[in-house]
Amino acid sequence: MSWAGFKKSVNRAGTTLLQKTGQIERTVDREFTEEEAKYRIFEKECQALQKDSKAYWDAMRAMTAAQTRIAETLETFYGAADRTSDGAMAGHAYKRSVDELDTVFNRELDGPFRTTISEPLGKMCAYFPVVNEHISKRNKKLLDYDSARSKLRKLIDKPSEDPTKLPRAQQENDEAKEMFDMLNDQLIAELPQLLDLRVPYFDPSFEAMIRMQAKFAEEGYEKLSSVQRYFADNVRDDYAAGQLDAQVEGILQEMRELSICGGN
Amino acid sequence: MKGLGKALARTPFAVTSKIGMAKKSTDTEFDEYHRHFTALEQGAEKLIKDSKAFSEAVTNLFTSGASFGSHFATVFQPLASEYDLLDKHPDSEHTIRSVTKYENAMTELRELIGPELELIESRIIGPAKELQSVMKTIRKTITKRDHKLTDYDRFNNSLTKLRDKKEKSLSDEKNLFKLEQDFEIATNEYEYINNALKQDLPRFLMLASQFIDPLFNSFFYMQLNIYYLIFEKMNSFADDAKYDIQNISAAQIAQEYEEKRTDAWQVIENLNIIKRIISVSRMVQATRSGTMNSSSSLGRQSSVATTSSSLSARSAPPVRTPSAAASFKKAAPPPPTSSQAAPPPPYSATSSASSVAATKRAPPPPPPLKPKPKPPVPQIKYVVALYDFEAQAEGDLSFNAGDRIELVEKTQSTEDWWTGRINGVQGVFPGRCF
Numbered sequence: 001m002s003w004a005g006f007k008k009s010v011n012r013a014g015t016t017l018l019q020k021t022g023q024i025e026r027t028v029d030r031e032f033t034e035e036e037a038k039y040r041i042f043e044k045e046c047q048a049l050q051k052d053s054k055a056y057w058d059a060m061r062a063m064t065a066a067q068t069r070i071a072e073t074l075e076t077f078y079g080a081a082d083r084t085s086d087g088a089m090a091g092h093a094y095k096r097s098v099d100e101l102d103t104v105f106n107r108e109l110d111g112p113f114r115t116t117i118s119e120p121l122g123k124m125c126a127y128f129p130v131v132n133e134h135i136s137k138r139n140k141k142l143l144d145y146d147s148a149r150s151k152l153r154k155l156i157d158k159p160s161e162d163p164t165k166l167p168r169a170q171q172e173n174d175e176a177k178e179m180f181d182m183l184n185d186q187l188i189a190e191l192p193q194l195l196d197l198r199v200p201y202f203d204p205s206f207e208a209m210i211r212m213q214a215k216f217a218e219e220g221y222e223k224l225s226s227v228q229r230y231f232a233d234n235v236r237d238d239y240a241a242g243q244l245d246a247q248v249e250g251i252l253q254e255m256r257e258l259s260i261c262g263g264n
Numbered sequence: 265m266k267g268l269g270k271a272l273a274r275t276p277f278a279v280t281s282k283i284g285m286a287k288k289s290t291d292t293e294f295d296e297y298h299r300h301f302t303a304l305e306q307g308a309e310k311l312i313k314d315s316k317a318f319s320e321a322v323t324n325l326f327t328s329g330a331s332f333g334s335h336f337a338t339v340f341q342p343l344a345s346e347y348d349l350l351d352k353h354p355d356s357e358h359t360i361r362s363v364t365k366y367e368n369a370m371t372e373l374r375e376l377i378g379p380e381l382e383l384i385e386s387r388i389i390g391p392a393k394e395l396q397s398v399m400k401t402i403r404k405t406i407t408k409r410d411h412k413l414t415d416y417d418r419f420n421n422s423l424t425k426l427r428d429k430k431e432k433s434l435s436d437e438k439n440l441f442k443l444e445q446d447f448e449i450a451t452n453e454y455e456y457i458n459n460a461l462k463q464d465l466p467r468f469l470m471l472a473s474q475f476i477d478p479l480f481n482s483f484f485y486m487q488l489n490i491y492y493l494i495f496e497k498m499n500s501f502a503d504d505a506k507y508d509i510q511n512i513s514a515a516q517i518a519q520e521y522e523e524k525r526t527d528a529w530q531v532i533e534n535l536n537i538i539k540r541i542i543s544v545s546r547m548v549q550a551t552r553s554g555t556m557n558s559s560s561s562l563g564r565q566s567s568v569a570t571t572s573s574s575l576s577a578r579s580a581p582p583v584r585t586p587s588a589a590a591s592f593k594k595a596a597p598p599p600p601t602s603s604q605a606a607p608p609p610p611y612s613a614t615s616s617a618s619s620v621a622a623t624k625r626a627p628p629p630p631p632p633l634k635p636k637p638k639p640p641v642p643q644i645k646y647v648v649a650l651y652d653f654e655a656q657a658e659g660d661l662s663f664n665a666g667d668r669i670e671l672v673e674k675t676q677s678t679e680d681w682w683t684g685r686i687n688g689v690q691g692v693f694p695g696r697c698f
Contacts (some may be wrong), residue, residue, distance in 0.1 A: 055328035062321035112518035220491035
């Protein structure tokens, strides 16, 4: 921090203290406070959106990636016994379709997701630090203005012997007010605009998001259901009736009964 | 203690066999099964890991989906004291009306997915773990077999050595007898366990592939069901909210998004509060000097002109808008015709947004007069064209060499596109023609 900056911050700390103790009057700008409150909500929501959309996308990616890995594992299981069994065929078909799904997802959906969701959100979120800088600058200038004004008032109440003091204080006050007003007016004027623009800004993203979700589910469903052809006819009903679980349990039991599992 | 003693007894042999001093017997048949078994072991572990990863991913997908929905809905609902968003943004009416439904749909979906996840947990991961524990006991048996094999080899080696010895002492004879006994025990034990393994491992491997069939089928249906749930929910939502989601390629989604993207991007770009502050005092100075000697401005016209230029920028082909936006930079604040509190020139763009905004607020001290934006008659600047220029895109201005063009917007760089008016037609044209 430069020396000038340090001096400024020390002076401002003093002003804050005096304001807290009631020595210096504090300017309250209702309009700004309201706008700022709204802006803060918006900022928070956008950041949450950014986080969620990323998590959503990562989860989709993780889903398809896990499926491809599962398919690979299945191949090892089938590979241990018989590569030409019906199960192995189905496993192979499954692997093909999840691979396709993974490719579709990475190649086709990833780009559009970037353009329609993550870029707009990222851009919006990137604005916030700058806006915050404006707000904090405005708050600092407000402190400067408050302190200059209180100095001026004191001089008017209790004129000093030095005749140059009053005009100088007056000038300082004017300058501080000018700076503060400029920043404050700009924020009051533009914060609502920024907030208002969020609607047209994010509007198209919504439809895109819905379409991409639907697309993802549709692809997933279509690709996977094609695997069903390789299953025996009764598998679906068996699954629904819980037969498959019983089979799994039965086989596990048989395994346990093997002599090599006795741990002798 | 017994185990430790055995381990100690086996160590020397393990070392000598590693460095090739002792003979080690192999059983190719067993090795083959063992290889498969090891693969299966790894497979089971991977299966558990990936099933977990999958179900975690699904959980994340639905939680973040629901959370995304609710945050999106919040963004599209009035914040605090805002009033009717619908009136203000009729174009976005569809979205505004649908966000809540979307939020609900996503939340319902999250609820729906719970049972599916439980199924995966209990019907897939559970049995897979069982399988793993079965495999662990088998692994134990295999380790035991390895130990017995070591013993067998060890005694076998010692025995052959002793037998090959030419002159045997008395103790050697005694040892020989003892070794023969040990060897026989070791052989029996090894043979027994090895045969058991050779007999049961293939059975196990077969069972394992039988095991994987129903497991895979169940898992497949669970996955299918998850996709189906999303698919169905999205469809019913889209039906309800009238969104077209049928047969749209991903590229098309992006393309239609681009088409629907409004000028909000540019307008936001042009806001002053998203420009970094460099120095406030310089901003103030610039404001003052801008309002005092307006004639020194770079031939920029009043806010009216700016407004129209940014309007034209809106209709201009998208490629060019960035350069137009960039060209706003460095422009001096507008002359007194504007009612502005003059935004800081060096690093801010004076755009329609800020100038409209400016008219709304009471300007701070400096500007002495603040009339409504007048038509920019007083200070029209003209440039004379050096070359012919044919409009190449909508929004371009065509002219012939020698034409006088009224400048509406210009930048310091002749590489940029300027805005001008000729014969009452306004458009953009390349600055280097002059």
